[in-house]
Structure formats: structure tokens, C-alpha cells
Amino acid sequence: MTDIHRRLATLRQVMAEQEADAFLVSNAYNRRYFSGFTGSSGVLLVTPDEAYIVTDFRYYEQAQQEAPDFTLHKQTGRMEESLGELLARVAPRRLAFEADHVTVAAFDRWREAAPEEIEWVPTEEVGWNVRAVKDEGEISLLRRTQAITDRAFERFLLEVEPGRTERELAWRLEVILRELGADDVSFEIIVAVGDHAALPHYHPLPGDRAVAPGDQV
DSSP: OOHHHHHHHHHHHHHHHTTOSEEEEOOHHHHHHHHOOOOSSOEEEEOSSOEEEEEOGGGHHHHHHHOTTSEEEEOOSOHHHHHHHHHHHHOOSEEEEETTTSOHHHHHHHHHHSOTTOEEEEEOSHHHHHHTSOOHHHHHHHHHHHHHHHHHHHHHHTTOOTTOBHHHHHHHHHHHHHHTTOSOOSSOOOOOOGGGGGOTTOOOOSSOOBOOTTOOO
16 A cells, blocks of 8 residues: 555545545645655645546646546636535535635635535545554655755855855755755745744744854854
8 A cells, every 4th residue: 555545545534434426636745745746736636535636737747647546637727616526526415625724715616516406524634644643654854855955054164154144144044955855945045144043933024144253143
């Protein structure tokens, strides 16, 4: 059983607990976790026996390559229209969805496009709770990620010297991370110099500060 199969099995257990016939995944992080699809647009519809991915023409080939366990339902118009078509075909009685992610406006559009007889079942933190328990593949990636981070920080310390600015140093750290094999950074890198270092979520101001001898960084 692959990691994706195990994750879908766990999601289906949640569906059973919710007495739902299908689960609609719209959160981008959960969409990638349960399917492997890395595109920026799309939703998943998971039933006890099937798994569908709805996305637009930009991602048809990518979705088929990255999410081979999912049946592609091509989005040809607005997302709610294509989703409504799929829901009419699958015909779930109770449909669980990520109420803590979808906007009121998007939910209203989904419901208007879907068959009226569907009962929408709101859920919260389902993806978060499933993702909190790491599988062997994730643990391996975490170890690799930490090793890259450790090596990057060692190299970065050699870059910190008087005259280098906050923005310049933040960019250098990102470059080093990518040179060592990182695909991306989890969040914007913060480098704060002098009294700026007291600001936990500091963002460089115009004319960002350069390191001076004796500065805390």
C-alpha cells in the first residue's frame, strides 16, 4: 500500500465517522497531501470506492502524472459548474467538506450548482489531524529537510559580516538552501539586525539595515 493509499484510507475512516458518502477536499495543503497533486487550483472528491480530482486545462497532464490514483474530471467552465456535474454523477447523500477553509461565497456557489438533495456536512481540522501523524515517507523527508537546514545555517554564518544588509542576507540564505537541495522555503526568511532583532515577525523597512560591528543578528 502506497502512502497515498494509506492517507485515503484514513480519510475514508473519517467519512465513515461523519456518516458521509463523500468528502470534498479544497484546502491546497490537504489536496496535495491526499493526492500528490502540486498544482495551484483544484478540488478532490473522495468516496468509499473512488477518488476524483477536478482541475482546469493548465493542470490536466500534471494531475494525471502526480495523482495517478485519482480519476481526472476536467474543469471546462467555472469550478462550481464542473464540481456540480461531478456531484450529480456521483450522487452522494451526505457530503463532508472543509468548513474551516472554504469561504461563504464559494460554498454558496458550490451548493447552488450541486443537486439540491445533497446534505452538506461541515468538518473542521480533518486534514490537519490526519497530517499530524507522520508516515515513514514524511519522517524521511523531515530528516532530509533538517539536514539541509543544518548545513545551510553553517554556510550562512560565514556570510554574516559587516556591510551585508538584512534583505541581502535573507536572499543568500534562500539561495544556499536551494543549492543544497531544498525545493522552497516554508515561509519568508527573516533576517533582523540590531534592535530589529527584537521584532519576532520583522519585515525589512525601506533602506534595510546593514550589519555593523557588534550587531546582534
